[in-house]
Amino acid sequence: MNRDIPEFSLQRMPIYLNFLRTLPDDGTYNYISSGAIAQALGLGEVLVRKDLAYTGCAGRPKVGYPRVELIAALEKFLCVNDSKCAVIVGAGGLGSALLSYGGFTNYGIELSCAFDNDPKKIGTYIGGKPVLPMDELNEGCKKYGAVLAIIAVPAAAAQTTAELLIKAGIKAILNFAPVQITAGDDVKVINIDVAANLAILASML
Amino acid sequence: MNRDIPEFSLQRMPIYLNFLRTLPDDGTYNYISSGAIAQALGLGEVLVRKDLAYTGCAGRPKVGYPRVELIAALEKFLCVNDSKCAVIVGAGGLGSALLSYGGFTNYGIELSCAFDNDPKKIGTYIGGKPVLPMDELNEGCKKYGAVLAIIAVPAAAAQTTAELLIKAGIKAILNFAPVQITAGDDVKVINIDVAANLAILASML
DNA sequence: TAGATTGTTAATCGATTAACAATC
DNA sequence: TAGATTGTTAATCGATTAACAATC
Secondary structure: OOOOOOHHHHHHHHHHHHHHHHOOOOOOOOEEOHHHHHHHHOOOHHHHHHHHHOOOOOOEOOOEEEHHHHHHHHHHHOOOOOOEEEEEEOOOHHHHHHHHOOHHHHHOEEEEEEEEOOOOOOOOEEOOEEEEEHHHHHHHHHHHOOOEEEEOOOHHHHHHHHHHHHHOOOOEEEEOOOOOOOOOOOOEEEEOOHHHHHHHHHHHO | OOOOOOHHHHHHHHHHHHHHHHOOOOOOOOEEOHHHHHHHHOOOHHHHHHHHHOOOOOOEOOOEEEHHHHHHHHHHHOOOOOOEEEEEEOOOHHHHHHHHOOHHHHHOEEEEEEEEOOOOOOOOEEOOEEEEEHHHHHHHHHHHOOOEEEEOOOHHHHHHHHHHHHHOOOOEEEEOOOOOOOOOOOOEEEEOOHHHHHHHHHHHO
């Protein structure tokens, strides 16, 4: 759904959307300037204008960007209105926390279920979502029409899990296991290693 | 502890370390080439050599890099051997999951305690770490000598929390609340917005 | 009108890749 | 020796920033 935009601009789109949605709806911010957005988010103001240009929402000299229209343009850009289905593999601490987190719907993402191989968890509901056995992964993903998946299994199982997911039709994976998952070019992967991020911070001190 | 290295190279250091540590210790990988590392991690091989050069560990033409020495060099580079103390603010689902996660010690990071304002949680232990009341945050951080913090509170409380942490002497913050936290130049911040990452993936499809 | 702000074009900066000499 | 691999220098690529004209 979206074309030729620099990778880094795309990454900032949800940040803009998020920020604009938090502004009070009392008329104070019917218009907001790129400078104000830039300052709030710690970015350059030219950068903000360049990014926002990709949404197709035009700003007005002297007044700024119309907030409501800009939010709508960002939502359209990020396809927030076509609902997409996601599954989680691994219902441990992190998996459970994400199942209970409601923030995905802000981006039109519906978390439908989790998969795990712990008999104590299978059949239960976490955050209102069923925990299914691993051997129903393929079937389950297809039934729900899932295109997104979150991997929250131990490192040793992550790559295998990714391959199962890809076979089940998943097109993009958010991986929290502390290994780099690799996949073909037709599958997008973002790896988030929490401990590694803390280590990076530590070594910047 | 580390000097003039490109930001992006620094970010890959834990990835290299992680990968090298997972290799079997049976003599198969006494030496490993930049090409092999590159392939396993989906990077360019020249890039790998450039990155590894920053660690000061020299590779040998024709054989590659000595694995054990390279791991040691990466550990030294990332200061894995000086123990650093971290705290978590927010003992909800995500905070609890991180308290129970043991992976921080791989990078010399000791998670000492959590802070929360829920009376039901205060006084309990999660993952063996005490949950302290929010109003002991300043005192607690100082007592433990914490320099790192993880924010896992609701968005509305995140910026305020960050400011309390900074006052308590915290120098780097990993923020999971879905808002961009801003801080002075002397405090490092990494913001990780899980839902936003999933939204980015979704819009790349 | 004057001033503020957008949008665009050119310049800069930094990261990655290509080319290739050095070396074991 | 020949071949594989490192390490470095130069070229490329992409992202950010600076400069400035357009506009309300």
